[in-house]
Amino acid sequence: MPRHSNTSLATIIPPVNADSTATCSSELFLKHPHPKETPLYTGESRFPTIMTTAPITFLMETSTVRVIDRTTSQPSAVREAWKQELAEAVRDPTELCTLLNLDPVVAHRADNTSQNFPLLVPRGFVSRMQQGDPNDPLLLQVLPRLEELDDTPGFVSDPVGEQPARRGTGLIQKYHGRCLLLVTGGCAVHCRYCFRREFPYAESGASPASFADAVAEIRSDQSISEVILSGGDPLLVDDQLLETLVHDIASVPHVRRLRIHTRIPVVLPSRITKQLLHILHTTRLTVCVVIHSNHAAELDCVVAESIQRMGQVVPLLLNQAVLLRGVNDTAESLIQLSERLLDLGITPYYLHLLDPVRGASAFDVPEHVGVQLIEELRNRLPGYAVPRLARENPGTPSKTWLA
Ligand code: SF4
Numbered sequence: 001m002p003r004h005s006n007t008s009l010a011t012i013i014p015p016v017n018a019d020s021t022a023t024c025s026s027e028l029f030l031k032h033p034h035p036k037e038t039p040l041y042t043g044e045s046r047f048p049t050i051m052t053t054a055p056i057t058f059l060m061e062t063s064t065v066r067v068i069d070r071t072t073s074q075p076s077a078v079r080e081a082w083k084q085e086l087a088e089a090v091r092d093p094t095e096l097c098t099l100l101n102l103d104p105v106v107a108h109r110a111d112n113t114s115q116n117f118p119l120l121v122p123r124g125f126v127s128r129m130q131q132g133d134p135n136d137p138l139l140l141q142v143l144p145r146l147e148e149l150d151d152t153p154g155f156v157s158d159p160v161g162e163q164p165a166r167r168g169t170g171l172i173q174k175y176h177g178r179c180l181l182l183v184t185g186g187c188a189v190h191c192r193y194c195f196r197r198e199f200p201y202a203e204s205g206a207s208p209a210s211f212a213d214a215v216a217e218i219r220s221d222q223s224i225s226e227v228i229l230s231g232g233d234p235l236l237v238d239d240q241l242l243e244t245l246v247h248d249i250a251s252v253p254h255v256r257r258l259r260i261h262t263r264i265p266v267v268l269p270s271r272i273t274k275q276l277l278h279i280l281h282t283t284r285l286t287v288c289v290v291i292h293s294n295h296a297a298e299l300d301c302v303v304a305e306s307i308q309r310m311g312q313v314v315p316l317l318l319n320q321a322v323l324l325r326g327v328n329d330t331a332e333s334l335i336q337l338s339e340r341l342l343d344l345g346i347t348p349y350y351l352h353l354l355d356p357v358r359g360a361s362a363f364d365v366p367e368h369v370g371v372q373l374i375e376e377l378r379n380r381l382p383g384y385a386v387p388r389l390a391r392e393n394p395g396t397p398s399k400t401w402l403a
Pocket residue numbers: 186187188189190191194195196197231232233263292
C-alpha cells in the first residue's frame with residue numbers, strides 16, 4: 001500500500017474529453033500524489049481545473065499552470081507547467097524513499113553520497129518506479145549509492161577526453177563536420193552514470209552569454225554541416241532563448257542539420273510544448289532529436305503522447321541508451337526497450353558501453369557481455385530494431401562500433 005493514500009487527495013473535476021490520454025494522465029496523477037497534496041503536472045493536461053486540499057488551486061491551461069491563492073482568489077504566479085514540475089522535482093533521498101515505500105537505510109546511504117552530484121528527479125519519472133523495490137531499474141539510475149565513493153582504477157573525471165576538444169565558447173569538436181554546443185550545464189534529472197557528472201560547465205562557456213561567439217565560430221568554419229545541441233540538457237532553456245539560438249545557427253549557410261541530444265522528453269514530457277514544436281518545425285535546418293532512454297518502463301503513456309507530437313514535426317527520432325548493470329543488461333530488457341521505441345516511432349540508434357566516469361563503476365558491464373546481448377537481439381529482432389553497440393575512446397576520430 002503506498003504511503004500516500006489516494007483518499008486524502010483532491011477532488012478532480014472530470015476532463016472535458018474523457019479520452020485515453022486523459023485517463024492515462026489521471027491515473028498517473030492519482031497514483032503518486034505530492035506529499036504536500038499539490039497535484040503533479042501530467043503533460044498537456046485535459047483537466048480544466050484541479051482542486052486540491054492544499055491552500056492553492058492549480059489551473060491547467062495546456063502548457064501553463066496558474067497557481068491561485070485561495071484566500072484572495074488571485075493568481076500568485078503564472079509559470080509554464082514544465083517549469084512548475086521541475087521546481088517540484090524530488091531533491092531529497094529521504095523523500096524519494098518515502099514516496100517509494102523504501103527502507104530509510106537506503107535513503108541514509110544516498111544522503112552520504114550525493115553532495116557533489118545531488119539527487120534530482122522529476123515526480124513524473126518517480127511515478128514510473130515500482131513501490132517497495134530498491135532495485136527498480138529507474139530508481140537505480142537516479143538514487144546515489146555508496147559505491148559512488150569507491151576509487152576504481154580506470155574511472156576518471158573526463159572519460160571521453162572532452163577537455164582537449166573544447167573550443168572555448170561552449171563548443172566541443174571531436175569529429176569531422178560536426179560540432180557540439182553545450183547549451184547549459186543544467187539537467188532535469190541527474191543520472192548517476194553521466195559521463196559529464198564532473199564536467200566544468202562554469203569554465204566551459206556553456207551559457208547564453210557565449211552563444212553569439214559560438215555561432216560566429218561555427219560561421220567561420222565551412223567544414224561544419226551539423227550542429228549538435230547538448231549539455232546538460234539543451235531543452236532546459238527557455239523557448240525564447242532556444243528560438244534565437246536555432247535562428248542564429250540556421251543563418252549560417254553551410255550548416256544543414258541540427259541535432260538535439262536530450263533526456264527531457266523521457267523525464268519531463270511536459271516540456272514538449274507547442275511553442276517548442278513550432279521552433280523545431282519552422283527552422284530551415286533538418287532536425288534530428290536523439291532521446292536518451294534506457295528502459296521500456298521509462299516510456300509510459302504520458303511520454304508516448306509527447307513523443308508522438310514531436311514525431312509529427314521532427315523527421316528523425318533516434319534513441320541512445322547506455323548499457324547499465326542492474327538496469328538493462330539482459331536481452332529481455334533491451335528487446336522490450338527496442339519494441340517500445342519502435343512503437344513510438346523512434347529508431348534504436350546506439351547502445352553505449354558505460355563511459356568510465358568516476359563514481360559510476362557499479363554500472364559497468366563488460367564488453368563481451370554487451371556483444372553477446374547484441375547477438376541475442378539480432379536473433380530475435382529485425383535489423384532496424386537492433387542498436388549499434390559502441391564505445392567512445394578518447395582521441396579517436398569516431399566512435400568505435402563493437403557489434
Ligand atoms: S540527462 Fe544526460 S547530461 Fe543530464 S545527467 Fe543525465 S545523462 Fe547526464
